Amino acid sequence: MKYQINSIKDVLIHLAIIVVLGLAIFFIFFNVYLPKATRHGETITVPNLQGVAYSQLEEYLTARNLRYEVNDSTFTTEYPPLTVMKQYPKAGAQVKENRKIFIALNAENPPLVKVPRLIDSSVKNAQLVLQSYGLELGEIEYKPDPAANAVLEQHFKGKPVEEGASIPKGSKIDLIVGDGKGEQEFETPNLMGMNLEDAEFVAIGSGLQMGEIKYEKAPEKTPNTVLRQIPPAGAKARVGEVIDLWVVEFEEGSTKNNTSVINEE
Numbered sequence: 001m002k003y004q005i006n007s008i009k010d011v012l013i014h015l016a017i018i019v020v021l022g023l024a025i026f027f028i029f030f031n032v033y034l035p036k037a038t039r040h041g042e043t044i045t046v047p048n049l050q051g052v053a054y055s056q057l058e059e060y061l062t063a064r065n066l067r068y069e070v071n072d073s074t075f076t077t078e079y080p081p082l083t084v085m086k087q088y089p090k091a092g093a094q095v096k097e098n099r100k101i102f103i104a105l106n107a108e109n110p111p112l113v114k115v116p117r118l119i120d121s122s123v124k125n126a127q128l129v130l131q132s133y134g135l136e137l138g139e140i141e142y143k144p145d146p147a148a149n150a151v152l153e154q155h156f157k158g159k160p161v162e163e164g165a166s167i168p169k170g171s172k173i174d175l176i177v178g179d180g181k182g183e184q185e186f187e188t189p190n191l192m193g194m195n196l197e198d199a200e201f202v203a204i205g206s207g208l209q210m211g212e213i214k215y216e217k218a219p220e221k222t223p224n225t226v227l228r229q230i231p232p233a234g235a236k237a238r239v240g241e242v243i244d245l246w247v248v249e250f251e252e253g254s255t256k257n258n259t260s261v262i263n264e265e
Contacts, residue, residue, distance in 0.1 A: 046101065048091035049084040054105055057084070065097045072104035077136070077170040081108040110168040117163040118154045123177055126151050130173055138172030146207075146239050148180025182207065182239030190233035196224040196247050207239035215249040223250035 044065060052060060054070075061068050072086070079085055086104040089095055113134050118126040127137045138155075145152060153160060153176035156167055189206050191199040200210055216227060228246040231237060 042097070043094040044097055044099070046087075046089050046091055046093045046095055046099075049087045049101065049103060050091075051079060052084045053080075054082040054084070057103070061101065066095075067098060067100045069100055069102055070105055071102045073107050074104065075107040075110045075169055079106040081106055110170050112166040113169045115154070115156070115161050115163055115165045115167060115173070118151045118173070118175065121151050123149050123151065123175065126154075126175060134169040135167075136170065136172045138174040140175050140177055142177050142179040144181050144183040144238065145178030146180065146182050147178040148240060150178045152176045152178055180209075180240040185236045185238055188229075188231045188233055188235045188237045188243065191226045191229050191243075191245065192233065194226050195222075196226065196245070199226045199229075199245060203243050208237065208241055208243045211242035211244040214244070214246045216246055217251070218248045219251065221248045223248050 046066070047060075047064060049057070049060075057068055074085065076085065083106050084103050085106050088102045089099075115135075116129050116133050118129060121129070123140065130137055143152065155161060155174040155176070156165075156171060158174075161167070161173070186206065188208070189202050191202060194202065196213070203210060218225075218227060221227070225248045226245055227248060230244045231241075237243075
C-alpha cells in the first residue's frame with residue numbers, strides 16, 4: 001500500500017515537472033526566441049525621398065535596410081528630371097526592416113502638349129488656360145492698344161507661336177498685351193465750364209476714360225459745372241487715358257438750373 005502511494009506521488013511530481021518545463025519552453029519561445037527571430041517591436045522610420053535622385057536611391061535605402069520599386073512616372077516642373085516625386089509608405093511611417101518603398105519618378109523628358117489660343121482673351125483667363133494645358137505664364141509685355149489687358153500676341157522662346165503647335169509640357173508662353181491706350185496722340189479737350197453730363201460725353205467721345213469725379217463748393221456757379229480737369233485742356237493724351245474732373249457741388253435749396261446730378265463714384 002505504501003509502495004502504491006509513493007508511485008502516485010512520483011507520477012504527480014513528474015507531471016508537475018513536465019507542466020513547468022512546458023510553460024518555460026512556451027514562455028521562452030514566444031517571449032524570447034520568436035521576437036528575436038522576427039525582430040518584433042523593431043521598426044524603421046521611412047525617410048523623406050522627395051527630390052532624391054534616382055541614381056542615389058539604391059545606396060540611400062540600402063544603408064537604411066529598405067528596398068524600393070518604381071511604380072509610376074509622370075512630369076512636373078517642381079522637381080528635376082529623374083528625381084522622386086511621390087512615395088509610399090509616406091515619410092515618417094514605421095515599417096519592418098527590408099520593406100519595399102514604392103516611388104513615382106519625375107520623367108526625364110516632358111511630354112508634348114498643344115498650344116491653346118490665347119489671343120483676344122484677358123491675361124487672367126490666359127493664365128488659367130495655360131495652367132489647364134500644363135503650361136506656364138512667362139513674361140508680359142505691354143504695348144499701346146485700346147484693348148486693356150487683352151492678349152494681342154503669344155510667343156514661345158521669343159517667337160510667335162500658333163494655336164495647336166506642339167511644345168514641351170511646362171514651357172512658358174510670353175504674352176504681348178494691350179495697355180488700354182492707343183498709339184495716336186491727341187490734345188485733351190477743354191471741358192471747363194461744361195455741365196458734367198456734356199463733359200462726360202465729350203471726354204468719352206474723344207477716346208478718354210472717366211476717372212474720379214470730385215465735388216467742390218462754389219455757390220456762385222451752377223451745380224455740376226466742371227471747375228478743373230486733369231490732364232488739363234490741350235495736354236497730349238492717348239486713347240484710353242483717364243481724365244479726372246472737379247465739379248460744382250449741388251447745394252440743397254439752390255434755385256439755379258441743374259440738368260443732372262451725378263453722384264460721386
